[in-house]
Amino acid sequence: MNLRLYLQTLRWNRVRLLAVVLASIGWGILIPVIYVAFADAFKNLANSGAIPKELLNFGSGSLFTLPGALTLGLQHPLAIAFVGIFAVGSTVSSIAGEREAGTLEVLLARPISRRTLYLTLAAASASLIAIVMAALLGGQLIGVAIQGVGDELDLAQMPLVFLNGLMLWSAFAAFGLAASVSFDRHAPAIGLTLAYLLINYFLEILGSLWRDAAWTQQYSLFHHFNPGKILTGKTDPLDFLILAVAIVIPVAYALVVFPRRDLAAPS
Amino acid sequence: MQAEPTGAPQAVIATKGLTKHYDTVKALLDLTLDVRSGEIFGFLGPNGAGKSTLIRTLLGFLHATEGSARVLGLDIEADSVEIRRRTGYLPGGIALYDSLSGADALDYLADLQDRGAAMREELCERLQMPPSVLRRKVRDYSRGMRQKIGVIQAFQHDPELAILDEPTEGLDPLMQHAFYALMDDQRKKGRTIFFSSHVLSEVERVCDRVAIIRSGQLMALQNVDDLLARRKRKVELRWRGAAPELAGIPGLADVRVDGNKMSATLLGDVSEFVRAIASPSLEDLTIEPARLEEAFLEYYAGDDASEEVRG
Structure with a gap:
């Protein structure tokens, strides 16, 4: 890994990171507030049979329990957007974007191997994701403390939730970086990565809202990010294994393909 | 090559x-x-x-x-x-x-x-x-x-x-x-x-x-x-009176005579050429330096790409 390149990559993202961290903390604080305010109302609504119980689920989360609400907050489109900015946007731009802009040529004229470049950018992406995940979870903990509902959680499991989230988003970042090293232009790389993310998300949400399609969830990476299970002491090591495989495959692909690719002159 | x-x-x-x-x-x-x-x-x-x-x-x-x-x-x-x-x-x-x-x-x-x-x-x-x-x-x-x-x-x-x-x-x-x-x-x-x-x-x-x-x-x-030494140079001469006959000077070609003026191309040793034309009636002599452009164009003769090259 190249420390100078790593630090510069973080520096280039600092303004965006600050904005996303503040938004993530705010969103995190809001989730326990919503839970305390509306959980009973939603329970009554579901028990009345006025609406199907499935419609009050969202992904692996729900508003009926605090762990479920925290899961919902982390799988909500807003949270996806916050983390996705770095897991998808920055990773895809990192190589294909530099390639398109022509700066990759200046960068690779330095004594940096392509594998070092890739691993440095991967480390920077993982760091950015970790910071945003920490902000989201930190915000949720602040919200839990404000609402005084900490006794409904096994707080000792929070590092595992953090790891689970980091692995989920690192899997998408690894895919984004693999796409980034595979294309000379930014657009196809971001298109492919967004498609991958959206398909995973669609499979998870579809399965959670429609009982007959529940089987689709197991094919979604989001299904293997389940803070609710972890916080209730039902951690499934298989979830971590599947996410690890989803990280390793694109990383291995990129490490093989990127050094062998021809980088023709930017058009 | x-x-x-x-x-x-x-x-x-x-x-x-x-x-x-x-x-x-x-x-x-x-x-x-x-x-x-x-x-x-x-x-x-x-x-x-x-x-x-x-x-x-x-x-x-x-x-x-x-x-x-x-x-x-x-x-x-x-x-x-x-x-x-x-x-x-x-x-x-x-x-x-x-x-x-x-x-x-x-x-x-x-x-x-x-x-x-x-x-x-x-x-x-x-x-x-x-x-x-x-x-x-x-x-x-x-x-x-x-x-x-x-x-x-x-x-x-x-x-x-x-x-x-x-x-x-x-x-x-x-x-x-x-x-x-x-x-x-x-x-x-x-x-x-x-x-x-x-x-x-x-x-x-x-x-x-x-x-x-x-x-x-x-x-x-x-x-x-x-x-450059192998390139043809353009030479121009002006004489007092009619231009003399210069045929036979090694490397000289494309000779054109117009009254007391003469132009030609020269390939090879310049000093030999100068010795050959030395005469009291020679009024002016211009030898253009050989240019890489000519060498380049020779290799690209008939190729449109040569137009992209600047001299």
């Missing part, structure tokens, strides 16, 4: 049968050449001839289809990182980080080079890039200023070898002369420069040897002086 590498141990760049295909396009074909230590080597050809392909292959951006090459004695595939550590590179139409200031961009690239920036101050002075300009964002720079930053980043770590792709593109005439002076100083320091260009006058002005490439194939590899 193939030029066998000479004195391989001293060759800073040595390619052997280097070939690069892009699908069906043959960008480089069986290219064998050497660049010797301490020389300024010009690589000539119009756009699309294969100049940038060779440079990008030498630096590891492209992988050769066939053949091999060594730079600074190192294999371009196995030792690419070490080659780039000891080399300065100016890409054609350089792109820089627009959000950084000129100074920050140079600092960043110097840090990544990991060899310091011993020459930066001198280069900034020569290329008229004072601190007040370097503090501005790259996005506010003109094309010429970006090119100057490109030249500075290529030389600031005092590399043993500089590879420059169209180095004077965008530089004004004053800065072009500053660049030529820099080349002269680099030669005196024993540094090696490999640069591609389609500006023939600057190659003629700066280079010790040139290679001419056409459609990926090496057409010529010669000393600039030797190449």
